[in-house]
Amino acid sequence: MDKIIQLDKVSKIYGTSVKTQVLFDIDLSFDAQSFNAIIGQSGSGKSTLMNIMGTLDRPTSGDVTINGTRTDGMKTNELAALRNQTIGFIFQFHYLLPEFTALENVLMPAVIKYNKPSAETVRRAHELMELVGLEKVKNNLSSKMSGGQQQRTAIARALIMNPQIILADEPTGNLDSDTTQTVYGMMRQINDLYRTTFIIITHDRKIAEMTDRIVEIKDGRINLDVTRSTT
Amino acid sequence: MIASFKIAVRFLKSSRGQTVMIAIGIAIGIAVQIFIGSLIQGLQKSLIDSTIGNAAHITIQQEDNDQLMADYESVIDAVRAADERITYISPVLQQAALIIDGDQTESILIRGFDYKRANPIYAFDSRFVEGRLPAGANEAAIGKELQAELSLSVGDPVDITITGGTKLTYTVSGVFDLKVQSLNKSWFLTTLESAQDQLDKSGLISTIEMQVDDDSVFQVDELAVQLAELPDFSEKKLIQWKEQNEQLLSGLNGQSISSLMIQVFVIVSVVLAIASILAISVLQKSKQIGILKAMGIRNRQASLIFLFQGLILGILGGFLGVALGLGLAYAFTVFARNPDGTPVVALLIEPGFFALSFLIAVVASSLASLIPARRSSRLDPIEVIRNG
Numbered sequence: 001m002d003k004i005i006q007l008d009k010v011s012k013i014y015g016t017s018v019k020t021q022v023l024f025d026i027d028l029s030f031d032a033q034s035f036n037a038i039i040g041q042s043g044s045g046k047s048t049l050m051n052i053m054g055t056l057d058r059p060t061s062g063d064v065t066i067n068g069t070r071t072d073g074m075k076t077n078e079l080a081a082l083r084n085q086t087i088g089f090i091f092q093f094h095y096l097l098p099e100f101t102a103l104e105n106v107l108m109p110a111v112i113k114y115n116k117p118s119a120e121t122v123r124r125a126h127e128l129m130e131l132v133g134l135e136k137v138k139n140n141l142s143s144k145m146s147g148g149q150q151q152r153t154a155i156a157r158a159l160i161m162n163p164q165i166i167l168a169d170e171p172t173g174n175l176d177s178d179t180t181q182t183v184y185g186m187m188r189q190i191n192d193l194y195r196t197t198f199i200i201i202t203h204d205r206k207i208a209e210m211t212d213r214i215v216e217i218k219d220g221r222i223n224l225d226v227t228r229s230t231t
Numbered sequence: 232m233i234a235s236f237k238i239a240v241r242f243l244k245s246s247r248g249q250t251v252m253i254a255i256g257i258a259i260g261i262a263v264q265i266f267i268g269s270l271i272q273g274l275q276k277s278l279i280d281s282t283i284g285n286a287a288h289i290t291i292q293q294e295d296n297d298q299l300m301a302d303y304e305s306v307i308d309a310v311r312a313a314d315e316r317i318t319y320i321s322p323v324l325q326q327a328a329l330i331i332d333g334d335q336t337e338s339i340l341i342r343g344f345d346y347k348r349a350n351p352i353y354a355f356d357s358r359f360v361e362g363r364l365p366a367g368a369n370e371a372a373i374g375k376e377l378q379a380e381l382s383l384s385v386g387d388p389v390d391i392t393i394t395g396g397t398k399l400t401y402t403v404s405g406v407f408d409l410k411v412q413s414l415n416k417s418w419f420l421t422t423l424e425s426a427q428d429q430l431d432k433s434g435l436i437s438t439i440e441m442q443v444d445d446d447s448v449f450q451v452d453e454l455a456v457q458l459a460e461l462p463d464f465s466e467k468k469l470i471q472w473k474e475q476n477e478q479l480l481s482g483l484n485g486q487s488i489s490s491l492m493i494q495v496f497v498i499v500s501v502v503l504a505i506a507s508i509l510a511i512s513v514l515q516k517s518k519q520i521g522i523l524k525a526m527g528i529r530n531r532q533a534s535l536i537f538l539f540q541g542l543i544l545g546i547l548g549g550f551l552g553v554a555l556g557l558g559l560a561y562a563f564t565v566f567a568r569n570p571d572g573t574p575v576v577a578l579l580i581e582p583g584f585f586a587l588s589f590l591i592a593v594v595a596s597s598l599a600s601l602i603p604a605r606r607s608s609r610l611d612p613i614e615v616i617r618n619g
C-alpha cells in the first residue's frame with residue numbers, strides 16, 4: 001500500500017545553548033487510508049513528532065516525505081498550501097478562532113484557499129456539522145461552546161478540505177468517556193466514508209486498542225509498533 | 232486577499248471597544264490637524280485680502296520717478312493683450328500738495344482716477360461715508376481722517392497749494408473710508424480729467440495700476456517680469472505688491488511653517504499611537520494567526536490582515552476626523568464672533584485640504600500597521616501550537 005507519510009532518520013533537538021534531544025533517528029511510515037494511534041508517556045515526544053509530520057515544525061535532521069514529496073526543500077508558503085490541502089489538524093486544545101462562529105471556523109480553510117467557499121463546500125460544512133452532531137449550535141460563536149462541542153467543531157474543520165491525512169493530538173483529552181466514545185466513533189466513520197488517513201495521539205489505552213496500528217514512543221524512540229491483522 | 236479582509240473586519244468587529252477607541256484617536260488627531268490648517272490658512276487669506284484686496288497688485292510707471300507717461304492707452308492695451316490673469320487696469324495721475332488751514336498744514340496726495348476703471352480695484356463706490364465720488368472739474372472727495380482734522384463737510388470749499396505755490400480751490404463732493412488710516416488722511420480724489428487740467432498735465436498720467444485674478448496674486452513677480460519684456464517697456468518700471476510687503480510675506484511664511492510643524496507632529500503622534508495599539512493587538516491575536524497558519528494561510532495573507540485593519544481604521548478615523556474638523560470649524564465661526572457679528576477668524580474650508588487630511592489618515596494608519604503586519608507575517612505557528 002502507498003505510504004502517505006514517511007519519516008527517515010528524524011531527530012529533533014530543542015534549544016541552542018542547552019540542547020535537549022527529544023527525537024532520535026525515527027524511521028516511521030503510515031499507509032494511506034489507515035487508522036493509527038500513537039501512544040507514550042507524557043514528555044516522550046509525541047506532539048513533537050506529530051508537529052514534524054504535519055510540517056508545522058522542522059526536524060533538526062532527517063527527512064519528512066508527504067504523499068511522495070520531500071518537504072525539507074519547501075518554502076514556508078509551499079508548506080502552508082500543502083497543509084491547507086492535504087492535512088487536517090485536530091489539536092490537543094481546541095484552537096478555534098473565538099471571533100468566528102462554529103460554522104465559519106469549519107469553513108475557514110476553504111476561505112483561506114478560495115476566498116469564498118463554493119456552494120458545494122458550504123453544503124459539505126453543513127453535512128459535517130450534522131455528522132459531529134452540532135447542527136443546532138453551528139451558528140454560535142466558537143468561544144460560547146462547551147469543550148466537547150469545540151473539539152467536535154475542530155474535527156469538522158479538519159475535514160472540510162477533504163484532506164488525505166488527519167493528525168489529531170489527544171482529540172479526546174478533555175472529554176468525558178461517553179463523548180470520547182462518540183468522537184472516536186465519528187473518526188472511525190469518517191475513515192470508512194472518506195478513506196482519510198488518521199494518526200491519533202492518545203493517552204487512552206482503550207481508544208488506542210480500537211485502532212488498526214499502535215505506535216508507542218518512549219524517550220524519543222519507537223518502543224513498540226503493532227498492527228492488528230486484518231482478516 | 233478577500234480572506235484577509237474578512238478576517239480583518241471580524242477582528243475589528245469582535246473587539247469593538249478597542250476599534251472605536253482607535254478610530255476616535257485618529258479622528259481627534261485629524262480634526263486638530265484640519266482645524267489648525269484651516270485656521271491658519273483662513274487667517275492668512277484674510278490678512279492677504281485686507282492687504283491687497285483693494286489695492287494695486289502691479290503698478291507701472293516711468294523708470295525716472297519724475298517722468299510722466301503719455302502713451303498710457305497703448306500701454307494699457309498692450310498689457311491687457313499680454314496676459315489673461317490681469318483683470319483690472321486703471322491709469323492714475325497723482326501729485327503731492329498741501330492744505331494750509333491757519334497754522335495747520337496737511338500734506339495730501341491728489342489722485343486723479345478714471346473711476347470707471349478704478350472702481351473695480353478700489354471699490355470706491357461702497358466706501359463713501361457721505362456724499363459721492365467727484366464728477367465735475369472742481370470736485371474732490373476726501374478721507375474721513377482728513378475731514379475730521381479740517382472739520383469739513385460735503386459742499387464746503389477747500390483750498391490746496393501745489394508745488395510752485397499755485398493755489399487751487401475744490402468743493403468737497405464726498406467723504407470716504409478706505410479702512411487704511413494713512414490713505415484716509417492723505418488721498419485727495421479727483422477725476423483724471425480734472426487732475427490733468429488743473430495740474431496742467433494734459434494727456435499725462437503718473438502710474439498704471441492693475442489687479443490680477445484671485446488665483447494669481449502670488450504670481451505677480453513672475454507676471455511683472457513677463458510684462459517688463461513687452462516692447463516699449465524699456466523705460467518703464469514695474470512694482471508688484473510682494474516686494475512692497477516683504478515683511479508681511481516672511482511673517483506669513485514663518486506662520487505657515489510652524490502650522491505645518493504642528494500638523495506634522497500631531498500626525499506623527501497619531502501614527503505612533505495606532506502603531507503601538509496594533510502592535511499590542513497582533514500579540515493578542517497571535518494565537519489566531521498561529522491557527523490560521525496551521526490551516527495554511529500564507530505569510531502575505533497573514534500580514535494583510537493587519538494592513539487591512541490599519542486601512543479600515545484609517546478610513547473610519549479619517550471620515551470621523553473630517554466630520555469632527557468641519558464641526559469644530561463650524562462651531563468656531565459660529566460661536567467666536569466679534570461684537571459686530573463677523574467671525575473672529577474666517578476659517579478657510581477647502582475641500583482639497585480636507586481630502587488631503589483624509590488621505591493622510593488612511594496612509595498614516597496603513598503605515599502604522601506595517602510593523603504589526605510584519606510581525607504577523609513572521610509569526611511561527613509552532614510557537615502557538617506548542618505553548619497552548
Ligand SMILES: Nc1ncnc2c1ncn2[C@@H]1O[C@H](COP(=O)(O)OP(=O)(O)OP(=O)(O)O)[C@@H](O)[C@H]1O
Binds near residue numbers: 022042
Ligand atoms: N520548545 C521546547 N524547548 C525545549 N524542550 C521542549 C520544547 N517543547 C517540548 N520540549 C520537550 O520535549 C519533550 C517532548 O515534548 P512533547 O510535547 O513532544 O511531549 P508529548 O509526548 O506530546 O507529551 P504530552 O503527552 O504531555 O503531550 C519534553 O521533554 C518537553 O519538555
Ligand SMILES: [Mg+2]
Binds near residue numbers: 092
Ligand atoms: Mg503532547
